[in-house]
Amino acid sequence: MANNTYDAIVVGSGISGGWAAKELTEKGLKVLLLERGENIEHIKGYVNANKNPWEFPHRGGRTQQMIKDYPVLKRDYPLNETNLNYWVKDTESPYTEVKRFDWYRGYHVGGRSLMWGRQSYRWSDFDFEANAKDGIAIDWPIRYKDIAPWYDYAEKFAGISGNRDGLAQLPDGQFMPAMEMNCVEKDVSARIKEHYKGLRQMIIGRTANITVAHNDRTNCQYRNKCWLGCPFGAYFSTQSATLPAAMKTGNLTLRPFSIVKELIYDKDTKKAKGVRILDAETNKTYDYFSKIVFVNASTLNSAWVLMNTATDIWPDGLGSSSGELGHNLMDHHFRCGASGKAEGYDDKYYYGKRPNGIYVPRFRNLFGDKRDYIRGFGYQGSASRDGWAREVAEMNIGGEYKDALAEPGDWNIGLGGFGEMLPYHENKITLDKTKKDKWGLPVLAIDAEIKDNERKMRKDMMADAQEMLEAAGIKNVHTHDNDYYPGMGIHEMGTARMGKDPKTSVLNEHNQVWDAKNVFVTDGSCMVSAACVNPSLTYMALTARAADFAVSELKKGNL
Numbered sequence: 001m002a003n004n005t006y007d008a009i010v011v012g013s014g015i016s017g018g019w020a021a022k023e024l025t026e027k028g029l030k031v032l033l034l035e036r037g038e039n040i041e042h043i044k045g046y047v048n049a050n051k052n053p054w055e056f057p058h059r060g061g062r063t064q065q066m067i068k069d070y071p072v073l074k075r076d077y078p079l080n081e082t083n084l085n086y087w088v089k090d091t092e093s094p095y096t097e098v099k100r101f102d103w104y105r106g107y108h109v110g111g112r113s114l115m116w117g118r119q120s121y122r123w124s125d126f127d128f129e130a131n132a133k134d135g136i137a138i139d140w141p142i143r144y145k146d147i148a149p150w151y152d153y154a155e156k157f158a159g160i161s162g163n164r165d166g167l168a169q170l171p172d173g174q175f176m177p178a179m180e181m182n183c184v185e186k187d188v189s190a191r192i193k194e195h196y197k198g199l200r201q202m203i204i205g206r207t208a209n210i211t212v213a214h215n216d217r218t219n220c221q222y223r224n225k226c227w228l229g230c231p232f233g234a235y236f237s238t239q240s241a242t243l244p245a246a247m248k249t250g251n252l253t254l255r256p257f258s259i260v261k262e263l264i265y266d267k268d269t270k271k272a273k274g275v276r277i278l279d280a281e282t283n284k285t286y287d288y289f290s291k292i293v294f295v296n297a298s299t300l301n302s303a304w305v306l307m308n309t310a311t312d313i314w315p316d317g318l319g320s321s322s323g324e325l326g327h328n329l330m331d332h333h334f335r336c337g338a339s340g341k342a343e344g345y346d347d348k349y350y351y352g353k354r355p356n357g358i359y360v361p362r363f364r365n366l367f368g369d370k371r372d373y374i375r376g377f378g379y380q381g382s383a384s385r386d387g388w389a390r391e392v393a394e395m396n397i398g399g400e401y402k403d404a405l406a407e408p409g410d411w412n413i414g415l416g417g418f419g420e421m422l423p424y425h426e427n428k429i430t431l432d433k434t435k436k437d438k439w440g441l442p443v444l445a446i447d448a449e450i451k452d453n454e455r456k457m458r459k460d461m462m463a464d465a466q467e468m469l470e471a472a473g474i475k476n477v478h479t480h481d482n483d484y485y486p487g488m489g490i491h492e493m494g495t496a497r498m499g500k501d502p503k504t505s506v507l508n509e510h511n512q513v514w515d516a517k518n519v520f521v522t523d524g525s526c527m528v529s530a531a532c533v534n535p536s537l538t539y540m541a542l543t544a545r546a547a548d549f550a551v552s553e554l555k556k557g558n559l
Contacts, residue, residue, distance in 0.1 A: 006032040006253070008550075009275050009290040011260045011305060014111025016523040016539040017296035018238030018246075019154075023547035024294070025251040029554075032253045032288055033246070036280060036297075037107030039256040040086075040114065042239035046229025048082055056081050076488060078104050078115075083228055086115055092438040098447035102487035103300065109256055110238040111298065112490070115227050118208040118235050119359070119380065120160045121533035122151050122171040126366060131529050134374050137328060137423040140528045141500045141509035144171070150541035157245075158236040158540060159214045161356075162206030170361040170533070176211045178204050179220075182350040184342045184383035184411050185358050191472040192360075200363045200468065205380065207356040208236035208537075215241065222352030235355070257281045259439060263293060263519065265310035265318060271518045271559070272309075272318075278439055292518045292550050292559055296543070299329075299524040300429055303495035304444055306506075306513070306521075307431055319496060319506040319513045319521075326430060328423040328497055329448045330530040332489035336458050338465035339414030340477035342383060349385065349408060357382035360415065360468070362532050364460060373456040377419035377532045379465060385411050413474055417461030420532040421486070422453055423494055448486045458484075491535055493527035511546040518559045522546045 007029035010020045021033045072090045073079040088105040106112045125144045132139040155174040164172040189202040209220040217233035233240035246252040257280040263272040274289035307317035319325045364376035386409025427448035462479035499505020502514035513519040522543040
């Protein structure tokens with residue numbers, strides 16, 4: 001049998017797990033990186049990355065068999081044949097929905113770093129201080145100043161393109177040159193800024209797509225096929241960025257098809273001494289040992305691992321002594337906003353397929369604004385011209401119809417809100433031991449919902465979008481609310497929150513489990529609140545920070 005003892009073990013190879021592997025190996029530790037799914041190799045594994053729509057058997061759509069095999073994934077856009085192997089088959093890995101929760105997972109090397117939306121924003125102290133100010137849940141144990149240098153560090157390595165916009169609620173970062181707005185977006189942006197005297201602004205999205213060559217990665221080619229895997233390495237993923245860096249050290253061992261069943265807890269030392277895995281291909285069990293463990297299996301699965309650990313000491317698992325493990329589950333609520341038609345630009349077009357949109361940073365409940373709910377929302381969106389797939393109402397057949405479709409159609413612009421969801425203790429996950437997955441392991445039961453605060457916010461998310469677009473001269477503006485259920489944002493957070501007190505939190509300010517100080521959890525499960533910006537950049541920064549602390553403590557003999 002191969003070596004089974006390492007300096008560190010990292011559970012999960014997604015955005016945060018990849019960062020943990022990079023940081024720990026670069027600091028000289030021998031690291032085992034465990035991934036429960038297959039190894040999708042950079043470039044070679046992106047089998048559909050260069051295909052055109054007509055090269056897919058169903059033109060990129062979905063079949064009846066897919067709908068049967070993926071009862072959850074079929075609820076939204078992820079179910080299609082272009083990258084089907086990137087998504088978990090629901091029938092193999094079921095879960096129990098006490099209330100509807102749309103859980104979209106990627107079990108493979110790189111996890112959802114291959115399919116993420118790449119929007120990358122810093123939190124501000126408005127976000128870190130919000131819980132304390134509002135008397136909600138518990139206070140964050142850190143502030144912006146604690147994480148700011150790590151945001152710098154993460155941005156420089158990952159490659160984030162954007163503008164320095166000078167906004168207090170959305171701190172500037174270490175950016176590559178920004179992508180450019182198109183003509184309609186530029187005009188709408190200028191009109192919004194003028195109309196609201198700078199209190200509302202529309203900026204180009206800050207995205208983890210590099211705009212200049214960086215670390216053996218080629219700059220973005222504006223193909224907008226990111227979700228198929230990028231053979232140029234133009235967007236940040238484990239495969240394009242952190243895994244090559246970790247491999248370069250010679251200190252990394254990657255083991256795919258490794259389902260971590262539990263951590264191995266030593267009650268004498270009160271530390272974890274390793275992990276127990278189930279080989280997903282052979283169903284054999286193996287033990288691996290290490291001095292420290294980073295749990296980065298994603299929010300729900302990281303909590304699942306802790307819940308299955310040391311149950312002879314804590315019936316609800318390692319980290320449950322506070323009564324908070326599995327609780328405070330959050331997401332971002334969205335699928336509502338407004339859109340309309342931009343007139344007067346029929347002689348204008350744009351180059352390429354920019355894989356990025358515009359962003360309207362939060363303005364509600366800030367700078368003196370007060371609503372009948374707390375927290376706020378931002379908007380993502382874009383302006384574009386209708387293509388050949390549109391309908392031409394006056395015609396439906398013949399040469400003139402074909403000619404009309406050869407010309408671009410109307411300019412449209414849309415804004416979709418992303419709102420903050422509060423950390424409700426009763427939004428929780430538990431183990432459902434009555435149901436098993438393909439490998440005979442107990443599954444999660446998920447019980448979460450949005451409440452009045454989010455519902456009130458959604459009204460503003462629609463009304464404010466309409467108001468801004470109309471103020472900017474957009475015509476035929478209409479609002480929409482396409483119904484939201486938790487999980488749809490694919491921004492799961494909470495379940496193992498950080499805090500200042502072991503009685504009310506699972507982790508301390510360095511992401512250490514209070515009950516086992518050599519176990520670190522740095523994925524979305526550590527979050528104490530959700531803010532309204534995309535969270536992945538914060539996971540990167542927290543992971544790099546925790547890895548630095550872990551190695552320092554290891555060298556001091558404290559772990």
